[in-house]
Amino acid sequence: MPALEDHVRHAVRLATDNVARGQHPFAALVVADGGAGTVVGVGVNTCLRDADPTAHGEVEAIRDACRRLGTFDLSGMVVASSCLPCPICQAAARATGIERIVYAATRDDAAAAGFGMPGEPGAAERVDNILVPIEQLPVEAATAPFDAWRASSASDATVRRPIHELRVAVTASDHAAAVAFYRDVLGMPQLADWSSTEGKVVVLDGGRATLELIDDAQAAYIDSVEVGRRVAGPIRLALWVDDAAAAGGRLEQAGATILGGPVVTPWQDRNVRLGAPDDLQLTLFSPAEG
16 A cells, blocks of 8 residues: 555646646645545646636545545545645645645745735644644655746646536437436436426436547457457446446346456456446446455
8 A cells, every 4th residue: 555655746746747737736635544545536726727716636636535435524534735735725624524634845835836825924824733734744856846837838828628517418218217227226316307398308417527538449458358358339438436346236137238347457446347228338447446
């Protein structure tokens, strides 16, 4: 299991990479079991992209952990940050029961790159170790994110988010059965029902959405790992669940066909491939170590 210092180094690397995407040089992880467990949340600063002054790395990592775990209670967990967090991030940590925060770069490092808290001088210092215990863990290259920021043109630009939501529109011949399969069995919360006399439309929450673009060779490799043969078409849904094997069993009882798995993949996920009743192929995945 990585040491807490390794998680801090990881946060520093994420913060440096974030600059290459035109974002602010901050990132954080939420680590379970007092910092001795697995990473349950990852976040980078997306203030510029989202026009959101609260989208700090620590806040995003805490949000990610809460979404993954399905709880606001992160008691006993540790935030590993690339830099000393601001009062907003400390308050989010306190609100969710974070045990402590460890960080790499200092407030002075951030200030030298043009990042500081507005308002009364010294106000930020007075909240340190009051909302939640904070400790610096100096690591090599702690200031690399700020060095990258100063060397980039990102500090002169505002990067706007061109896509606000990824929605997959599925035409199901048996609409009621599809809603029951995904909402009631798989457990995707219903966000809206726009059904009318013209037709039926139900929108379900699929969690964080990403677009994974792969070539034919990689698609064939994934099929070989999960199923043992080439089976997928151009579109396959991959869903991160708590327990892929258990979720696959529930969906099989609801009419899905198990095509392969559970199998531990080379990228250390436990995957199950299914054919859904609406002819979509689903990959359910969860961390292999549980």
